[in-house]
Amino acid sequence: MREFLLLLKPSFLGFRNYLNNPAQGERVKFLSVGLFALALWVALFFLTLRTLRSFYSVEGFGDILAYKAFTLLWLTGAAFLMFSAIIASLSSFYLAKDLGLVMAAPVSRESVFWARSVLSFLASAWMPAAFIFPVFLAYGYHFNADFLYYALCPFAALGVALAAAFFCQILIIALVNVLPARRAKDIFGLVGLVSFVALYLVFRLIKPERLVNPDNLQSVASYLASLQTPTSPMLPTSWAADLLWPLLGGDQSDFQWIYLALLAIGAVVLALLASFAADLLYWAGYNKSQEGAGRQMAGGLLNAASRLFGLVRDSAARALMVKDFKIFFRDHTQWSQLFLLGALMVIYLYNFSVLNLKRYPLQAFFLENVIAFLNVGLVGLVSSTLALRFAFPSISAEGFSYWIVRSAPMSTGEFMRHKLVFWLVPIMVVALILTYLTNRFLNAIAIMSAVSFVLTLILTPGLCALAVGLGARYPRFDTENLAQVPTGYGGLVFMVSASVALLALIGLSVWPVVAYLRILRRAESFGAKEIILIPLMALLVLFLAWQLWRRPFRLGRAALEIYDEETRSLDDAAETETDAKTKNL
């Protein structure tokens, strides 16, 4: 037990020190992330409440729908946790940097397994738990649940989470004996992403909006009938749902403690099985994981494709772009995000293709053109997402190798500009394709198409510059997974800034566009107000777009220029302090 606690100590001490000694600016970061999390909780709470109320507005189906949603909630939470647990277990058991030290220490392998098991459980469980908390709270509030529901909820959640985590640990311990750990992590990461994209596509393409169309009520009835089939009684998620449901919308007399006992027994049995598997296979698997993931050679196809950059005249810019291009397509954490991009584009275009504005014949002209204009905002959001995924982490992508660029004859501004151009071109192409196709689906008039094209041309560079600028302002050169960079504080700042900028720019353009369409529909001529205000608003939009292009970029450049000094100061201070302490000894 002492060994086990000792092995946990570095992680807890590290976490405590991180909280007690926040670096410069960390307090503001904590506060803003905390506020964001609180806002998300409140939003999730009210969204769940609204959903439950809408279920009960359909007479006769409220209980069935609420119960089904409750079981689905447990199932989704457990699936989310399992995916997270697979990655966390791989990292914690086989890939963590401190494993070499731990394995060489005179401690029992059993203690190592249990300590790693706890750490991987905590790493994987906190996020699903945080997201699901307000949803459970909303269920309790809606059904006016008594104390027992709130008291049992954490135990049920713990039972499910432990069962899911131990199941994943058994799976990983067995799997690493067949596949190298690093390759397994790559495969799971990819499978997870592809599954998510597939689910997203399937969900959208089954057209859930049909369920609210009275013409399809017959199919809704059969859909609801299918919902009444029983769920799997052997899953811990069903035990958790069946334990708590009688305390919510069900019959209180159906409440049975046996489900809690089942959850506890399930978790203990899986823990014992995990311990048994570790005893048998962990050490062998760990040894195997120390072998490399296999040789990977530089590919010919990529080399051929990178010749396209021959068009770039400046050799330093070309070198940087070729390097980024090759690294992007060799790193699965980067290129696999193209799946997300593909899914996003398909769904986006599909939504417009099924948008039937002809149902409102009198307003069709106005609606089609106003939507074509507002679509610029939506295209802006898509561009923001792409910029967040790709342009924002492009500075952090240099990693610890940033010294190479830093010591080369290239200024920070030039470096950032090359990064910006590298990502601006593909993002702009996507934005223009989306604008063109959606305008076609909407039958927008020529002038509206032109306006939306111009606005897209103005907005997209600003959003990309914002992404690169804030990426430089909040770089994470020490990250192991580049896909995680956009999920950090800087990514949050970018999304908030991009949304505000989009709202401001679209908001400023609304009046001139609507005024113009009104004049066109009524076949009137321009008044003095329009003649003065429309060009003025256009100038204001241009000015704001220019600021969006310029300011964050400058901010990022200034921050990146002193980034080294900030990190160095800490390194040097620490080194001097250690030196002084050694001398005192």
Place this chain on the structure above:
Amino acid sequence: MGDDAIRLENVSKSFRRHEAVVDLSIVVPKGEIYGFLGPNGAGKTTTIRMLAGALAPTKGRIVLAGHDLAKNPREAKSVLGYIPDRPFLYEKLSGWEFLLFSAGLYRVPTKIAESRAEELLNVFELWDWRDELIENYSHGMKQRLIMAGALLPKPQILVVDEPMVGLDPRGAKLVMNIFLRLAREEKVAMFVSTHTMSLASRLCDRVGVIYKGRLKAEGTEEELKAIVGSDGDLEELFLEMTTDETDPDLEKKTTPAKKAQEAIKA
């Protein structure tokens, strides 16, 4: 001035309250190998990073081959090759691709870059690994690749932080011979930071000892012996100079350092 490759003129660097380097003045002429010695936290890496253009001095001036690093960073950096102590590289590039990337950054024409890359990969015994991704290289191979990358643009100045870290004896000997040839035949000026006294003794023409951010002494090994009044080897001299009981007037006694200071002031 014409023969000076590296000039640090009263360079200081502070990080908030911490003074990492204080009033440092060093002159390294063309073709000289200058050893920069000092204990942990003395300010060696800070100095090296300022020379490499990764950090800006708080005070003072750095001139590389006649180019002021603050005023003309591009020109100054284009004559400099930098070899850090930790071999962080782009793991998803091959050795060959990395060298061409380095050449691109220094604007070396493609044809020349390719022939230089081939030559250097052969010199550093990495030719057979040229198409392998760097993530499969050992620590020593990465270190040799960094050296090849730094030498590719034919720098006039080479700044090296701990050159032998991670190299096996064969690799260390190879690197030492290359450094000596570069200094003697191609007149490359080298600024080498190291903890290895035997290396400094064999490789460097002159050494400077930095302690708590200040240059304590400077000169050839013989000159340092005369200054400290000791007959020991460089390691003993180093230990003597980097304790708090060191002669406070030591700095004034170091003739070459004093000369450099006076020359700069003049």
